[in-house]
Amino acid sequence: MTAEAPEEAGTASDAVPLPADSPFGVDTTAKAQRIIALYPQSRSALLPLLHLVQSVQGFVSQQGVTFCANQLGLSTAEVSAVATFYTMYKRKPCGEHLVSVCTNTLCAVLGGDAIYGKLREHLGESGKPLGHEETAGTPGERGSITIEHAECLAACDFAPVLQVNYEYYDNQTPESAVELVDALRRGEKPAPTRGAPLTDFRTVEEQLAVGFDTDPEAVNGPSASAETVRGAQLATDRGWTAPTMPDDAALPPVPEKR
């Protein structure tokens, strides 16, 4: 039964204190505590905390697992079991940017497979294509890029799509994708089709962890591209509307005793 969570937490921890030079300092701990405070039960903070440790190191390291376990009073095994379940938690250090290409059926047929194949080749070295979750360049250094093939990214009307650090680049071609990664390798940050200006993988991971802290400026940026508003625009152009609402629609009476 799931209701036992609070008792269970705090008893099972085998986590040892992290060394003083651990990358998870006072600042990270303070953020972790603010996340935990959002939830009626602390363990609910585990997914955000894993995003948080990933924002510090660019992946979920064993130390990161220990940090989460310490914060939540869980065993490291409990944390690892969760970290290994979810695609977004990376087990190896990521590049400055993570490029995810949708290769689910619809994107694939419209060019997603070709884009992924082209990027693998283009970013590979000495004739060996780069593999899923492999990095071109040195992880953590400027211009380094990790690539992956992704499942449906919920932007099918913009197919084929790819994401850089989970920001959308819509209606891509193999050529546009190559241009994009070349720009990233030069240290440039071409703007996403929709969304905030591009940052890097670790910054986005931090925003996922402590979203309530997001810079209000980052909220702006384009969102509704032509595809998004096509129906609404067409209706406006043709004068089509939903039926008019009555001025004061009455609510039903309070139902009889249930």
Next chain:
Amino acid sequence: MTDKLTPVLTKRWLSPNSWTLHTYEQLEGYTALPKALRAEPEQLVQLVKDSGLRGRGGAGFPAGVKWGFMPPNEDKPHYLVINADEGEPGTCKDIPLMMADPHSLIEGCVIASYAMRAHHCFIYVRGEVPHCIRRLNAAVREAYQAGYLGTNILGSGFDLDIVVHAGAGAYICGEETALLDSLEGRRGQPRLKPPFPAAAGLYGQPTTVNNVETIASVPYIVNGGSDWFRGMGTEKSPGPKIFSISGHVEKPGQYEAPLGTTLRELLELAGGMKDGIPLKFWTPGGSSTPLFTAEHLDVPLDFEGAAEAGSMLGTTALQIFNETVSVPWAVMKWTQFYEHESCGKCTPCREGTYWLAQILERMVDGRGTEEDIDTLLDVCDNVLGRSFCALGDGAVSPITSGIKYFKDEFLALCEQNRARNSEPALAGAGS
């Protein structure tokens, strides 16, 4: 007779800075909330029942009935959880809604929470959409500042907190009980039902899980009333619905039309098939809903119509494929997706998707036999209805429907294979 398109949820998307509180308030935003807070919670549950609003996340369960399952008292904490883990292949309606109009979801959350006596609401958003999450967080912050969230909302005495929670990449978390496990900080694996979430959900407490589009519809129903809502759509599937049209069409995009609209009508609005290449197959509601073909252009796309024609309405994610696309290849790609996303909890789905993918890969690679088709159907039969949750049922949909309508294509692959295998022998005989 209603117009062909009936923008309700999508109407505000055209406005500049549509995601801000300022725009939302200028366009009738937060006018349903005070009206709802003056009512008894039971009146709101009854209103949603009367409206006939059915869940927009795929299953189509009547939302008011679901709300009615929540206990009428407050002996335990109640929770409302919004399923914003949009990931069903083809589905792309909730993400644009939350990006363009997050306050409509938040207003719906407050009304629904009040109706179900919940004081905590979680919006579980898939992690791969940071911009959506930024917009939601900003909207939640604005709503707190304006007194639409927090304590004593609009002087009603009702308190509500909303937390936007980022997932971490797992399709299975769209299943409501897997979502709850994930929200509790666990691997996202489904739970046995019963108990249903209304009895034992988040932290074992009464919980309702609703889809984004469902909850965003609620403020309009409060303002317009159930008769107004029923003025769109069909008797059993009332209301407007966001149809997401993608693939080989001239103008893919989001089209909000009354339920019961047909693909023929929607295709016309979307400019027809891309480059005039004829339609071959399509999904009415994501890859988990059995395929349709050009024969089904006039099927009314409501819950009953899609089911009567042998599929499901699902999320009204219309993925359109033209004649150039190989059905066995498409089915293989989808099966690889289900194999990757199977959570591994139950044997039929874990093993079934693993072997189904291998058989399909072999066939597409030109190494299949006619027997493989029978094996596929046999494995599907052992997954369908025997898996722990609906992921397994969804996984077999493309395969069984693909073979049902396009068996010749599967056979042709086997035929090519046989021809190729016999070639060396013939060549040898000739030398």
